[in-house]
């Protein structure tokens with residue numbers, strides 16, 4: 001039986017160091033949550049980094065590894081130095097800002113490319129150890145951009161897909177990376193390269209054409225005796241699961257409690273990984289401007305901003321936390337009354353039911369990234385709103401904006417636009433809220449995560465690699 005081999009930096013579960021020793025948790029973030037719905041241990045194997053496995057006690061390590069294997073995973077363990085070079089430095093201090101068009105966030109000194117290559121090769125080797133003829137190999141995200149070509153060199157006939165979960169920027173931005181040819185060549189090892197939007201796919205095509213001097217006007221590209229296709233496959237969420245959560249009695253009760261504790265105040269909710277791409281400081285400034293201009297009453301409005309800790313070892317993430325805390329304090333200092341604090345800021349991750357109760361309680365959901373590959377929070381919010389109410393204010397620079405046209409779209413760089421749009425959302429009549437939400441729900445329901453995975457994988461299965469010959473040669477096809 002042919003299987004799906006998922007390869008991603010994160011596994012569906014991650015080991016975290018805790019005071020009472022290491023513990024295994026479900027990994028947060030769109031990629032891990034989304035692919036969990038696709039991964040079926042037995043039919044698929046998931047290769048990835050298991051997190052901070054403590055040095056020392058060999059028995060404890062072996063126990064953790066076995067537990068992780070129990071989730072249908074093959075862990076690729078990394079040393080602290082490898083995590084530093086691969087994940088913190090190259091992936092998150094270089095690739096992440098460039099792919100999000102934030103060249104200002106690249107540190108002046110950046111070393112670690114050798115380590116990045118070395119870890120990429122470890123992932124490729126893990127694929128080769130797992131692979132059986134006929135398997136589909138699906139590599140995910142920017143951390144593993146070199147892996148498709150490394151696997152191709154070792155398994156020339158494998159069907160390899162790659163999906164990028166973040167934006168692909170315009171060519172002139174991508175060109176700032178010193179190792180740009182190596183990265184594009186790495187991706188071209190795949191038979192199919194998927195992006196969230198047609199715009200990102202077009203940016204990649206233009207970049208590949210010019211960096212690799214490819215002939216021909218449009219993809220598929222002829223490359224090293226193969227055809228490499230590219231395409232847009234907008235990722236969805238597990239709509240059924242979020243719908244169930246939105247309908248669950250406990251979640252509805254939690255949402256009702258949230259309303260009760262907030263009195264008659266209107267709730268504006270933001271939930272993000274704390275990342276400089278998410279536009280949280282500008283969002284806070286927009287809320288301040290809304291109060292300043294008298295567009296909403298700070299005594300009757302409350303914003304709940306949940307910022308999930310992320311990549312805390314990276315300087316830019318420590319800086320964004322500081323800025324966010326300072327702004328929150330300043331705005332609350334200006335607009336709090338004895339019985340209301342307008343901005344409630346939580347710096348921690350929440351359980352899925354708590355997230356769902358916030359989605360359900362929100363009068364307005366604010367999703368205003370400066371740049372975001374897709375943004376699945378926007379889709380989770382819609383999927384959870386089984387009551388057909390609530391307004392989504394969405395950045396035009398999130399990939400999701402291409403699909404979620406009935407949201408109120410904003411330019412997140414314009415605090416004036418966001419302030420006025422949040423005020424409009426707060427005042428929106430119920431029939432308009434329902435009309436918009438109904439349409440959003442239809443689209444999010446039809447294009448769920450299963451639809452995304454099926455459409456990518458069926459396209460990949462058509463790949464013209466020599467896998468059929470390989471299978472036939474073994475007499476198993």
Ligand code: F6P
Pocket residue numbers: 010028029030031032141165166273310311
């Ligand atoms: O592609 C972006 C992404 O991988 C998302 O899937 C996820 O939300 C986030 O980054 C997770 O970041 P990290 O793995 O660094 O915690």
